[in-house]
Amino acid sequence: MIKLFWNTQNQKNDPNNKEDRALIWGKYHSDYSKEWIYEILNKIQYEKIANEKDIESGDILIIVDSSVEQKSQLYEKLQLVCSKMFLIHLGDEHGTYNLESVYNNFSYVWRTFCSSKYFNNDKIRCFGIGYKSGIIPVKEISKRKYKWAFMGTPHKSSRHDLLFQLSSIKPSFSHKTKKFNEGILNSKEMNEILASTEFVPCPNGFVHPETYRLYEALESGCIPIVENAYKYYDRLYPHNPFLKIDKWEEAKSIILKWDSKKIEKKQEECKLWWNQYKNELQEFIKKKLSDE
Amino acid sequence: MNDSKLQKINILIKEKKVDEAQSEIARLGPEYYKNAEYLYLRSKIFHSNKLYYLAIDTLLISLEFEQNDKVYNSLAEIYDFLGNKELSKKLLDLNLRITTVNSLKDELSGIYRKESKVN
Numbered sequence: 001m002i003k004l005f006w007n008t009q010n011q012k013n014d015p016n017n018k019e020d021r022a023l024i025w026g027k028y029h030s031d032y033s034k035e036w037i038y039e040i041l042n043k044i045q046y047e048k049i050a051n052e053k054d055i056e057s058g059d060i061l062i063i064v065d066s067s068v069e070q071k072s073q074l075y076e077k078l079q080l081v082c083s084k085m086f087l088i089h090l091g092d093e094h095g096t097y098n099l100e101s102v103y104n105n106f107s108y109v110w111r112t113f114c115s116s117k118y119f120n121n122d123k124i125r126c127f128g129i130g131y132k133s134g135i136i137p138v139k140e141i142s143k144r145k146y147k148w149a150f151m152g153t154p155h156k157s158s159r160h161d162l163l164f165q166l167s168s169i170k171p172s173f174s175h176k177t178k179k180f181n182e183g184i185l186n187s188k189e190m191n192e193i194l195a196s197t198e199f200v201p202c203p204n205g206f207v208h209p210e211t212y213r214l215y216e217a218l219e220s221g222c223i224p225i226v227e228n229a230y231k232y233y234d235r236l237y238p239h240n241p242f243l244k245i246d247k248w249e250e251a252k253s254i255i256l257k258w259d260s261k262k263i264e265k266k267q268e269e270c271k272l273w274w275n276q277y278k279n280e281l282q283e284f285i286k287k288k289l290s291d292e
Numbered sequence: 293m294n295d296s297k298l299q300k301i302n303i304l305i306k307e308k309k310v311d312e313a314q315s316e317i318a319r320l321g322p323e324y325y326k327n328a329e330y331l332y333l334r335s336k337i338f339h340s341n342k343l344y345y346l347a348i349d350t351l352l353i354s355l356e357f358e359q360n361d362k363v364y365n366s367l368a369e370i371y372d373f374l375g376n377k378e379l380s381k382k383l384l385d386l387n388l389r390i391t392t393v394n395s396l397k398d399e400l401s402g403i404y405r406k407e408s409k410v411n
Contacts, residue, residue, distance in 0.1 A: 155402030
């Protein structure tokens with residue numbers, strides 16, 4: 001039997017450490033990544049388990065986990081019981097750990113936050129961090145109220161310039177927050193805004209190009225505009241239809257000049273690509289689970 | 293510039309051997325991370341690779357460790373290229389540049405500040 005064990009929220013808790021990053025992020029993934037992960041696993045049959053004690057001899061195990069560098073002992077123990085193990089590794093934005101020995105416990109690994117060492121690897125496939133739970137897919141492409149929308153923290157110069165360049169383009173929606181994950185819109189508000197928006201600028205994340213807003217834009221039928229730094233998205237998703245810029249002034253000109261026909265065509269292109277990507281990823285996971 | 297490793301990187305950048313400069317600078321360890329000249333050179337490499345925002349962020353951090361005309365000039369040059377002429381002008385004004393940079397950093401919660409906690 002295939003069992004799914006979501007383990008990100010289980011981290012060594014240090015009560016003296018208020019900034020226990022592993023625990024904070026582990027809970028964050030548990031709160032916000034489940035809908036995305038369940039979607040990419042929806043072509044396989046599995047049983048969700050809440051505890052490692054529910055694993056029986058011969059089970060095929062999918063572990064969804066974060067801070068995996070601290071969990072080798074657990075994986076080594078589970079390997080003795082399971083017939084095969086697969087890892088879905090969330091987090092690891094910095095990519096600083098050498099995870100070879102950790103990954104060796106698994107038949108195959110899917111991970112987010114790709115970097116050069118993982119782009120072409122027989123045992124590892126990178127996938128996007130996905131949308132946050134609560135985002136509802138929007139099928140309608142129809143005329144939208146806002147030309148662009150940005151919700152997030154202008155923590156570095158890219159986002160500052162984005163707001164400088166685009167602020168004169170109306171109607172638009174922007175919601176600036178002072179700190180990551182604080183004062184954010186709820187998912188109902190997010191859904192309403194995204195479903196009413198044509199372009200979503202997706203500046204890079206704090207330390208890595210990956211950002212949830214790219215996938216939220218795709219789920220909502222918006223056109224994502226990403227930064228072309230290191231050609232990250234072209235490496236991760238060859239032939240993707242996203243608009244790519246080196247500076248936000250380029251986005252300003254696109255948003256101002258594109259007519260409704262061109263916008264609608266790009267929205268359809270993004271929607272089609274996104275559905276194909278998700279379908280291909282789901283099939284790939286299904287095949288890996290049966291092949292390995 | 294007294295450090296021979298940084299001097300070498302500076303020459304490589306001037307000779308437009310950016311990939312070599314990148315590979316040399318990547319070898320330098322954490323002892324350089326708060327070195328204003330190191331940060332300035334990193335920003336030059338970012339700039340050459342069209343990573344304008346990384347270049348700006350790095351220059352802003354560099355100013356936390358040393359005030360230097362060339363850093364302000366680089367910031368002004370990049371902002372001019374990005375289309376923010378007003379900010380660029382302020383960064384070239386000797387009377388305005390410090391307050392301009394501080395006010396910019398106040399808006400950017402993710403830029404390292406020596407005397408305040410990073411969010």
